[in-house]
Amino acid sequence: MSFWNKMRVVGFLLAGIVPLTGAFELGTADAVIYYGGRNKDLAEEFSSYLARVFAHRYAVLPYSAEHASASGLFVGVIPDGFPMTEEDKSGREFCVLEVKQEQLYLFGSEKNQQCTAFAVYDFLEKFCGVRWLWPGETGTVVEPQQPVSCPEGRTITRPGMDLRLTNSFHYGTAKRSLTTRRDTASWLRHMKTGASFNLRVGHAFSSLVPRSTYGKEHPEYYSLVSPERWVGLVKPKEPTRTWDSTIQTCSQLCTSNPEVRRIIAERVAQRAAETGEMQSISPNDGYGFCECEKCLQQDAGQKMYSEGYYLTNRMYDFLADVATQVYKLNPEAKVGMFSYSWFSGVPENITKLPPNVYLSLCYQAELHYDTAQEKATNERILGLGKLGARLIGREYWGTHYTLDLPVLNSRKIAENLKLLHSVNAAGIYGETGNSFAARASDLYILAKMAWDPTLDRDQLLQDFCDKGFGAASKTMLQYFNFVEDRLATVKTALAGREPSEIEQHYSNGYAARHVEYLEIFTPAFLKEGKALLQLAKKQAQSQEQKDRVEFIFYGHTFAEIMTECIRSRQMLAAAGVDMSLVQPAAEVVRMERSNLSRIAKGLIAAENKRGHFLLSLADRSAIDIGQFISAASLHLRPWKTLAEAADIELAANKFSYLVNGSFEYRGYSWDIKVSQGQAEYEFVTGTNHDERNNYMVTSHANQGVSLQALLQPGAELSVTSLRPAVAEAKRGLWLSLWLLNEGDPLSCLEVQVNGKPVKASWLNREIVLPREWNQIGCQRLLVEPGEYTLGLKLRNPGAQALRLNLDNIRMVLE
Template identity: 25%
Template sequence: MFFRTIFLCCAILAGALSAGAAVTPEKLEIVTGAEPTATEQFAASELSRYIGLMTGTAPAVVPEPSGAGVPIHIGRAAGKQLTEKFNHGIAHIEHDAFVIEVLPNRINVTGNSDRGTLYGVYELLEQQGCRWFFPGKLGECVPRRISLSFPEGKQEFIPDFNQRTIDIGATDGIDFGEMIDWAAKNRLNFLPAARMFFVRKYLPPDRQDVWEKRGGQQEWQFHVHNLNQMVPTEKYFAEHPEYYALYKGRRHPIGTPSRPGYGGGNLCTTNPEVIDICAKFIIDYFDRNPEGMIVPVWPGDGAIIWCECPECRKLKGINFMNGRRGSMSRRMITFGNAVAKKVAVKYPDRKVLVPAYANYIRPVDIPLEPNVLLQYCLHGDYAHGVDRCSHNRVEREQLEAWAKISRNQLRVWEYFLLGDHYSAPAENSAMLPVLYRIKTTLPYFKSIGMNNYMTQSSPKYWKHNIAAYYFTAKYAWSTDRDFDALLDDFCRNMYGKAAPFIRDYYILVEDAVAHSDWHPSIYSDLAVPSPKVFTAEVTAKAAGLLDRAGRAELNELERARVDLVLNTFRHIQNNIGTQNALGFDAKADWRIQRGREAYIMNPDGRELSGLDVQRLETNALDVGNYGDDFKRILFRARKRRMPVLELKNTALSVGVIPELGGRIIRMTDAGTSYNYFDEPVSDGKTSIGEKYFNYGGYEEYIGKGFAGPGWESTYRYRRESGAIRMEFSTGTLKLERTVSLPEPDRPVMRIESVLTNHSGETVTTSLRTHPSLAWSGNAGDARLELTLPDGSVRRSTVDLEHDKAIAAHGGKCVITGPGGNRLAYKVDSNCGGALYFCKTSPHTFTLEFLGGERSLPPGDSIKITQEFTIIHN
């Protein structure tokens, strides 16, 4: 942050401020001018309110000074000359700048914008000791004062990052309006998940001016995948298929009707008409939104198809290929530049955002147009500083290569506060130990010329990671901070007499992370305590510190805050205790050992009796930590042998593991010994806390979400003639799956799945099947003959249908591989649904059935019947 203090040498007027003198609130009045904006009026009322909370006396808010006291002039009433030298462009980094000036006879607080004026008021209050660590009373710290002190001088504040975003949305237990209030007080200026659409959704009409009062937030057309909005399929595809990606002789629209921003094809990014349409869309947006500052040109999410027309192919990049040959970065930058150049003719000071993401993340040597903002989506090791850890080497090299061509045009999108965002939205007590990462990474970003910052987050972790969210906001405004002083101030204000112990606890954990061999490269893993960090020594020291914190004399608010830290540590103890009890070795990777007759889960672990497991579960319930993280650890860390049950006839052999999600890992042709289901050959060393692990084969999930309930559970089973019957219950829903070979001499496998509501109330749910198929040759070239429910036939390939959903709840499909392997698939259900193809590797793809969502009254069921038939002629 650019920060300047200019001390003034002025004569002291009688009855006015003297340098550094204490001022009682009775001598203050807050001046707004005759026609204040809504934000200036709100800023004045905030200043009066908090001075009243501090001193017991709230100064009057008046349009003009009365002459009876020392006036604090707010916004334009302070005088335009204070902000004249700032750049007034909407998209300029000085837009949110502000000035605090203390003169002998008045105080001026004004911003380069309304938002800057409000920031200036909150800065003035922070200088008096006010703090806002978390939304609402839980995080507000207002000191008691008899008088206030205003050192004479002029201070100018300019942020280090133009955009400052922690993408926080609605969550249980945090008032949506208070969340926006916290963001404004900590100078975050763009919250995509708190734009007006969500304000109207979550706040009553009398509170929907929440942004207007706070100077608004940065206005973007959208913040992510939006090309489908610029060139919508329903508007253009029928008459202008040439606007969209050409792949294997066919044009592919963006997304699907149900997911318009996901999957499908990209635009033909070299088509001049497409470039004109996108530029006109952006210009129209700026015409209609005078405060609008950024419009992205961002393709759909997922593994989209890029155009293979001659002009696009000149820019390199090969669909579905990893590495440099598959990079689409040259196409993305060329397209973004072409659009931005046209926009700049009318709006040279507004920005066109071009992403570096997915298979267009590799740097290229193409200079950016001056009005292009490049956004780099940063992954890597989420626990350690980008510039401090060898595991971040590739990310660092790519960032710095982009920085060479985009200095002061570079933006980042981070994920280190995201955790497991697929888990339940309820409050989660997991710890995200990232304070040291914040301390080093944001200054590093600034050092390479980055001037826009965003991190995605899950607000469900916020209440148990107050310091991490607060520190991120503070560093996003100014990277030139004394970390120790910031931590001391946070702990002292939040935890009272427990502060020394909480502070030492944070430092203990952060030191353990910094020196550990724990490098979470999946953001959900960051929320799973690692025994590589929480060793016996660290855990014992932490327990001692927090025991002393818990015994400190505290007021009601301080007690509530300390209890949150204690609850988080109990969550850590429970998870680490579970892993230790199960024999998980912190120095070794978790693995699964695959065999012909059985799989062994965590073969390096320790076997436990049923009573031992029950005690662990009871303890988790007692301390409130029996959630998804605990169940995942317990399932994977408990050493056990899981038999592979075999069904066999003269034509087919099927292998089923009831204890591993009831999955089918083999469907082997007796004649050729070819297994049509993907069964990974490695023992799968990976992180034990990873959200999804590819066990291979056929699996099912309850609900629409990927890896939902049932996929990683132990099923009860019984064998019958030619069939295996399995069942699993969530307590509310029971899933019964029967795998059978219905004919003794034919290679046909049938799967009947029945999901029944066993509760006393109606439940809305769905069922999703997920077979992973292995194919000889390039799986994407496998030919498809899809017979749809209306009887029509659609001929295609896996590549052409990749990442698309095809209505087919009563249809069938014949798949012919490059090597001649043929498989017929038939599905029927009473819930509707669609087929979904997804190529997952050169030789594998998934053939999912996405069952439609249904409301099930008590006792009602969803039923899905599938048949897989190997075709020999």
């Protein structure tokens, strides 16, 4: 018995139904489909599928009372005796198949109108063999089949999760083609994605207590932030409340303030009464959390922005109080909050949450090849599940995180969904994107198990291959498992490996993931995978099956193109360009114009190749062109733009030959040591002067960094570049940097080129301002062909300890 025939029988048994002797015969002759309400389009779609499967005609007619005893199929018509009012009390989705000898009814919840369509699609899958593997006609499987008997009885099917938004963050949707948007929406509907309630757990502090409304009169409502943790170009001199909406910074609320809690509770209760929807009380995204005494007391002494979830106790104290107040004001209101970033843990100070709380847990199953991370996620799910709140998994299955690569990890996805189901989780949602050529099997299994978490991943993948690829099924199954096994092997090995030298300087997880992808998608691996797909294309018998293999081939080809882009980005980062969220390559780049120009042009060419490939598939839902366009924005990931700027600067003699001159990669490419006395240094994000790429300062990653030194009297810190600039001909050499310190910056700085001092002076200032950033310039040198290394001596000539910051150093060969 096939997998889906087994599921057909199981469906009746789970519903407690014993099939009667009679049955509805489908596919033996023409029949009529009667539709109720606004289900004409659905009935016509149903008719079209049945005609293709059974080669009979299925007329579509509106239902009226005279058809009550007629034979046929009924869509959106509720048979006599069905307890709709009783079944709809819970507010949950359900769909119904009811068979009465010569009548077959398909309908669903009246409160959740999508359920009638779900009943039809569920029937087409289980009884007619129809599959929707991915968006578009190529991914739709409709094959002729023999007539089927539908046993008498009533089957009520409820989804295993009340919320199933497996493609809920459509980054770049507006930049996709209309065809792609239509096909994706259709696929999501056929896969029964949806929800019994509207999810509202987004970043909400700004709308709950607007700074423009309360800021001037009640600055105490907003987070108190110290200068060293203040995010933004203009930094205060002392701890300051983030109440001023005219200042660009990360603003949060003072969550320990009772008035803030009262205002939020009243607003949430009122909004819920007006809309009937869940209301979020999640903090704003990013940094800027309150450092007042009362807030810090709730953190149990943990350091701000530490490795642990130091905000957990604070945020759950806030959540429990606000949700309790809301429950008293409006018992029907739902309160949502993220379990996210620094408040991702299980609270120690709260043992029970009010029943109106919905928690959205942010995590990534792809990272669960690291057993420590998997254990931590599972403990969160089990621990938070005991608090009485309804949990909702908030995943990152795709979008910009996976770079639209075929990062297949359906085994980890399946394990996670089953664990969520075991704690009665309310649902699952997350970021996926539209790259079905790369992720079709994963996204199919995800959608199927979100509806029914008891399904088996291996059986689903086998059915995906059998239905989609026919005679090539065995080879395609081998390909999907080949990719997933490779991912598991490499990621498991990397989880136990010591960080590389570059990772010790720059530990950004987003950048590190791209390095992992290069180790997974090696040329040898891609060649072997390509051979499997070529074999499958030869084995496929029908043109539809060959087209489906070709569709998956697009994802594999894109992996070849994308890995070339990653390598080129890393090389440009190693060549001195501050590449947002990119880890520099391990290769030592020779810093000469012709070589640098080759690297910049190489990245431009790779990115152009990627763009052209995506444009060729713009209407196919294959690789997400909308995400490609959206992510290229200057404030996000403008890698091609940075390469083009570098190419222009090289041609115009404006390029800085100094690698990591802004210290975005911390100590990478620098030799920093104490050469005299007592001194210490660190790389800080709270104080920086990134003259050029200011978007990095306030970005989600908060990357703006400077070198900060603390020098005791008479101490000296030596800062020497490890990447010499190479002049290919006689050139002019010009240096500049920014320095922040007390007193005259020139008194504590010596600039050297190849060990020889160079005269320095401050620029663009009539006076030097203490404790302000001052730009220092050096005399222009005329240099012969050869290598030139920058060295800096930071000294404290005074009698008191001296703190200074160094940033945005440039060495230009004119």
